[in-house]
Amino acid sequence: MGAGPAGIYAADILDKSDADVSIDIFERMPAPFGLIRYGVAPDHPRIKGIVTALHKVLDRPGIRLLGNVGYGTDIKLDDLREFYDAVIFATGAMSDRALDIPGIDLPGSYGAADFVSWYDGHPDVPRTWPLEATSVAVLGVGNVALDVARVLAKTADELLSTDIPPNVYEGLKSSKVTDVHVFGRRGPAQAKFTPLELRELDHSPNVEVIVYPEDIEFDDGSIAAIRSSKQVDMVVKTLQE
Ligand SMILES: Cc1cc2nc3c(=O)[nH]c(=O)nc-3n(C[C@H](O)[C@H](O)[C@H](O)COP(=O)(O)OP(=O)(O)OC[C@H]3O[C@@H](n4cnc5c(N)ncnc54)[C@H](O)[C@@H]3O)c2cc1C
Structure with missing residues (x-):
């Protein structure tokens, strides 16, 4: 669950292992790569470049990417239990941690x-x-x-x-x-x-x-x-x- 680097590398390791596995990666967003796409700064192309390696993993025959599917909204644990032997949660940390200081909620203050x-x-x-x-x-x-x-x-x-x-x-x-x-x-x-x-x-x-x-x-x-x-x-x- 989650097609950021953690989810894709987990799929990579499983796919390369001796286990006889086929892997579906579910991703909430229409496109993969998590915070590499939506977090790493645009002027850090070398870091963003790891998407090339991640893409190659997604291209493997034993791995499918299913985008636009959110855990908790579109798909629940019971659904996953019905169709899969194991589930890996790699949904990252998408939002800011609350900062408890006076004025944090004033206009002009952003996470x-x-x-x-x-x-x-x-x-x-x-x-x-x-x-x-x-x-x-x-x-x-x-x-x-x-x-x-x-x-x-x-x-x-x-x-x-x-x-x-x-x-x-x-x-x-x-x-x-x-x-x-x-x-x-x-x-x-x-x-x-x-x-x-x-x-x-x-x-x-x-x-x-x-x-x-x-x-x-x-x-x-x-x-x-x-x-x-x-x-x-x-x-x-x-x-x-
Ligand atoms: C602003 C910023 C800049 C950074 N810059 C760098 C950098 O320069 N160099 C560096 O090495 N690292 C950088 N990092 C850290 C790096 O991006 C993270 O360590 C890495 O992306 C974490 O990978 P992840 O797969 O655990 O999580 P994520 O990249 O967050 O991926 C999680 C994936 O799960 C999906 N997901 C979330 N919830 C659900 C759900 N309910 N159902 C289905 N899918 C879901 C998300 O859409 C996302 O695609 C930066 C991080 C941030 C926030």
């Missing part, structure tokens, strides 16, 4: 899942996005925060070479955003983004990354965190450069 779905052309979200703000706060310091910050900060023309839909190009072109602030609860030693994504922010000729010196001062706990992880160490060094 990343919705914005990301918009720029990746998810059919369930509106075609337009209100990009009227000049200054945007991105809360969180993981790779999705950096994806969102980067897409907001780049010009629409920089994304033209990607597979963004025309409505997203038009939306980003009319965006008034000039400043994107990324907020984390703690400092760079506790950030979850990876050095590659961090460096990428600085690759756009139209983006100036500003790091305030007071934000890269470390207490003993942060120094220990930096020493214990090569990735954290690289993130911190990148910010210091």
Whole structure:
């Protein structure tokens, strides 16, 4: 159940195993590949490129993809039990975790899942996005925060070479955003983004990354965190450069 990478790779492993299996993959959306299609940022073509490998799995004779079939709505566990020997649930995590902070429900406050779905052309979200703000706060310091910050900060023309839909190009072109602030609860030693994504922010000729010196001062706990992880160490060094 679910034709994201987890569902398709599970089918791949089963199909290559010694077991005599035929596999049906049910997918809620009309098209497969889950968050690779509707989550990974459009300017990450190398990651999006795994769809080529996933496609080859779906092309195998022992594997069928049945799109537009949602578990819980179109098909229930009893139906599956009737026709299959085993069911694997690989339905992913499609929506944001609720953030319990005052004002989260005010106009102009959005979860990343919705914005990301918009720029990746998810059919369930509106075609337009209100990009009227000049200054945007991105809360969180993981790779999705950096994806969102980067897409907001780049010009629409920089994304033209990607597979963004025309409505997203038009939306980003009319965006008034000039400043994107990324907020984390703690400092760079506790950030979850990876050095590659961090460096990428600085690759756009139209983006100036500003790091305030007071934000890269470390207490003993942060120094220990930096020493214990090569990735954290690289993130911190990148910010210091
Ligand atoms: C914004 C964002 C950016 C990301 N960028 C990167 C990146 O750059 N690099 C990277 O390696 N990883 C990235 N990831 C992580 C990566 O996308 C996920 O780890 C991966 O897609 C998880 O695979 P999955 O198959 O478990 O779930 P999903 O990809 O979510 O797939 C689940 C599938 O199940 C389907 N489904 C859900 N409910 C039902 C139902 N009731 N019935 C039938 N089908 C259903 C969904 O439609 C979907 O197709 C990113 C994730 C997000 C959210």
